[in-house]
Amino acid sequence: MTDTRTEILHKNYEAIHRNGFQGVRADKVVAEMGITKGALYHYFPNKFDLGYAILDELLGPHYLKIWQSFERAEKNFGVVLLEVLESYRDFAKTDEEIKLGCPLTNLTQEMPPLDEGFRKRLHRITHQMQLQIETGLKNAQLAGEFKLDFNPTQTAFFYLSAIEGGFSVAKAMQSRAAFEMVIAQLKQFSEGLKA
Amino acid sequence: MTDTRTEILHKNYEAIHRNGFQGVRADKVVAEMGITKGALYHYFPNKFDLGYAILDELLGPHYLKIWQSFERAEKNFGVVLLEVLESYRDFAKTDEEIKLGCPLTNLTQEMPPLDEGFRKRLHRITHQMQLQIETGLKNAQLAGEFKLDFNPTQTAFFYLSAIEGGFSVAKAMQSRAAFEMVIAQLKQFSEGLKA
DNA sequence: AACTTGACATACTAATTAGTATGTTTACCT
DNA sequence: AGGTAAACATACTAATTAGTATGTCAAGTT
DSSP, X not given: OOOHHHHHHHHHHHHHHHHOTTTOOHHXXXXXXXXXXXXXXXXXXXXXXXXXXXXXXXXXXXXXXXXXXHHHOSSOHHHHXXXXXXXXXXXXXXXXXXXXXXXXXXXXXXXXXXXXXXXXXXXXXXXXXXXXXHHHHHHHHHTTSBOSXXXXXXXXXXHHHHHHHHHHHHHHHTOHHXXXXXXXXXXXXXXXXXX | OOOHXXXXXXXXXXXXXXXXXXXXXXXXXXXXXXXXXXXXXXXXXXXXXXXXXXXXXXXXHHHHHHHHHHHHOSSOHHHHHHXXXXXXXXXXXXXXXXXXXXXXXXXXXXXXXXXXXXHHHHHHHHHHHHHHHHHHHHHXXXXXXXXXXXXXXXXXXXXXXXXXXXXXXXHHHXXXXXXXXXHHHHHHHHHTXXX
16 A cells, blocks of 8 residues: 555646646645545645645656766767667657656646746756756767767757657647657667768 | 737737747736736637637748748759758847747647647648658659658658747757757758758 | 654635626627 | 628627635644
8 A cells, every 4th residue: 555645746746747837726636535635735745845845855856866877877879879769769658648648748848937946946947958968978988889970968858859849749749650760760860970 | 000900910929929829818918918807708718719719810820931942943952952951040149039849849749649730730740841841852853863772751851840849849858059069960960961 | 641743634724717697898780 | 872891899798717714624743
């Protein structure tokens, strides 16, 4: 039996993924769990702090974990990169997931202009992902596995953009195929980086 | 002196761009124009129809116009493509615009799971853009200007994704430089398509 | 055994929301 | 000149919202 706080976090994460932060009625979410507002406001002082906790404890760690293998691997960056792209495909493997889009992208569109706490956290997570990719690319260049004629910073931004944009376009088109095309293109693009 | 309906449309478009559809209080927006709810509900039956009108009359035409030149040009697709990418750079030329992100992407993240009317319209606009790009690429292949060894459909999705994703990442990073890096990469990528 | 504390439930509130019902004014039409 | 309709304004409402104040109960602590 998982503890109540964790369950509140997860259920509200799902609700945010579905309706956006502004669309979530946190008390209805916990009502569906069979508990009341009392529990909700016992664990979280307000709705925004609940949102922050979801970013800090769920979304942040999740996304950073994805690219960790890329940053840490000591060789075969090309292979690891392909694996990461594969893991993104897995991450969006059902039509339902495609229709909801990338939780990080969703929040990135919705919240930064409205709230500073969200803005900072989304900035940090995105920045860390970009650095992880950049580090991986640089290492691959140093190892002689990748060519030297591309800018790792620029390329890292490009990877992130293409993937997040792929989620977005696939969501608009309601088409998993669209997302897979973007991943396929990115794989092809990655081949071109090899020495 | 512009007519009231048009002004309501534009002001609410800006508010949606800033706060998202769910975050907009349409009566407050018109109050800032110096008019009242009466005018608002005189021209639009409800908030959602106001949103639909913004998509149909402002956002849709705007985005389709951007890629029209690409679809219609009879030669030098490479040049036109670079011009379109430049126009995207212009479109997001201030830091303020970067912080607000792409209006189309914003709505694409927020609305489709919540409302069918938005979903259909965002689907149509995105689909039309993709087709315009695809047609342009195909024509360039037929004209012998671009190589034949790439899939125009896939590549069209890739362009859209990278651009929209570029907006998203730049918004998260609050960095116009990030967006420009993505555009720069896309230009480089475009060079690789040439025969 | 009295006391405290954590983990909730219940009942309430003040503000905000989209939307409506009902004016009023102005211009135009006949 | 009388009537009509568009273009708004004013005043209201019902529902929903996040949040609070208070209560209860079981488990430990001293």
